[in-house]
Amino acid sequence: MWHLLAALLIGIIIGLNIPWTIPAILARYLAVSLLAGVDTSLGGLRASLEGDFDIAIFVTGFLGNTVLAAAFVYIGDVLGIELYLAAVVALGVRIFNNLGRIRRHLLKEWMGDKGTTPAKGEG
Amino acid sequence: MSRRGSQVALTIIFVLFGFMLATQLRVRPSSPGSVHYQRAEELALLLGATEEERDRLRDEVRALRDQVAEAMVATESTESQVKVLQEELLKARVLAGLTEVKGPGVTLEMHDSKKEIPPGQDPNLFIIHDDDVLAVINELLASGAEALAINGQRVVATTEIRCAGAVIMINGVRLAPPLVIQAIGDPETLHNALRMRGGVVDNLSFWGIEIKIKMEQEITLPAYTGTLNFRFAKPVQKEGS
Numbered sequence: 001m002w003h004l005l006a007a008l009l010i011g012i013i014i015g016l017n018i019p020w021t022i023p024a025i026l027a028r029y030l031a032v033s034l035l036a037g038v039d040t041s042l043g044g045l046r047a048s049l050e051g052d053f054d055i056a057i058f059v060t061g062f063l064g065n066t067v068l069a070a071a072f073v074y075i076g077d078v079l080g081i082e083l084y085l086a087a088v089v090a091l092g093v094r095i096f097n098n099l100g101r102i103r104r105h106l107l108k109e110w111m112g113d114k115g116t117t118p119a120k121g122e123g
Numbered sequence: 124m125s126r127r128g129s130q131v132a133l134t135i136i137f138v139l140f141g142f143m144l145a146t147q148l149r150v151r152p153s154s155p156g157s158v159h160y161q162r163a164e165e166l167a168l169l170l171g172a173t174e175e176e177r178d179r180l181r182d183e184v185r186a187l188r189d190q191v192a193e194a195m196v197a198t199e200s201t202e203s204q205v206k207v208l209q210e211e212l213l214k215a216r217v218l219a220g221l222t223e224v225k226g227p228g229v230t231l232e233m234h235d236s237k238k239e240i241p242p243g244q245d246p247n248l249f250i251i252h253d254d255d256v257l258a259v260i261n262e263l264l265a266s267g268a269e270a271l272a273i274n275g276q277r278v279v280a281t282t283e284i285r286c287a288g289a290v291i292m293i294n295g296v297r298l299a300p301p302l303v304i305q306a307i308g309d310p311e312t313l314h315n316a317l318r319m320r321g322g323v324v325d326n327l328s329f330w331g332i333e334i335k336i337k338m339e340q341e342i343t344l345p346a347y348t349g350t351l352n353f354r355f356a357k358p359v360q361k362e363g364s
Binding site: 003004005007008009010011012013014015016018021022024027030031033034037041044055058059062066 | 128129132133134135137139140141143148150
């Protein structure tokens with residue numbers, strides 16, 4: 001777990017220190033991609049807590065979702081509709097779902113295993 | 124995939140994730156075109172203080188002018204009165220554009236757009252119009268230009284600038300682009316006023332209209348060559364003067 005945090009920090013440091021920034025037009029694409037990245041990372045954390053983490057699914061999910069999210073923004077721009085909102089809403093819902101399940105897992109671990117599996121789909 | 128391989132892949136993904144995060148965070152604060160609220164407030168304060176000072180100085184100028192007028196009345200010698208009048212006359216002639224003048228300033232060259240006109244776009248938008256020239260002239264005057272000439276035509280109080288077919292008519296003379304506008308004033312101030320973000324050069328460059336600005340140490344502007352006949356306007360004589 002710690003080496004992943006370290007990796008995140010290294011990425012942030014690299015990103016802060018490179019001499020160029022991305023143009024403002026691309027910022028929207030990156031923002032939605034970033035949301036997809038957050039979602040996939042939380043999904044990975046949830047899967048590892050539930051014990052069915054698969055690295056192949058995680059990597060393809062991360063790359064696929066970020067690219068797909070950016071593509072959504074692009075298609076929205078081409079069609080002249082705010083399609084990125086769909087991506088933002090969908091990803092937002094997923095992020096909250098993942099967070100809820102992670103919270104329940106951690107809570108259950110902390111309270112001590114009572115032998116029951118956490119109910120799915122509860123807020 | 125082996126456990127070690129999956130850890131490497133995870134690490135790479137997280138480096139990438141952090142990189143994206145940092146890049147995105149760096150874009151936000153420097154969004155162009157917006158002035159920070161705090162900065163705007165600061166500038167407003169500065170403007171208020173400067174305006175107060177201007178009003179005070181204006182009162183001072185008025186008081187001093189009254190003194191000069193009194194002194195002139197009080198002067199016994201007609202010789203000095205003549206001298207004062209001659210100075211006044213010369214000033215008026217410079218202001219009216221009846222004399223050649225020289226001094227530091229800027230030289231502008233305006234060209235029609237060389238951009239390829241997209242189909243369906245009005246080609247009129249890509250050539251220089253009278254209002255483009257007027258916008259430039261206006262900006263120059265607003266930033267303290269004291270004398271102006273366009274392609275050798277001195278701009279005076281009665282100068283018209285209007286489109287006449289494909290050309291621009293100034294002082295009754297037809298001028299075709301490129302237009303060379305010369306202005307006498309503080310070169311740096313004039314240059315900066317034109318180059319301001321969202322200013323006149325910025326706006327015109329959207330249509331591809333090119334404006335080259337050159338700061339000059341000394342330029343000479345020709346005198347106005349037209350006639351000055353006032354058929355309708357008559358000066359109002361004030362009582363006691």
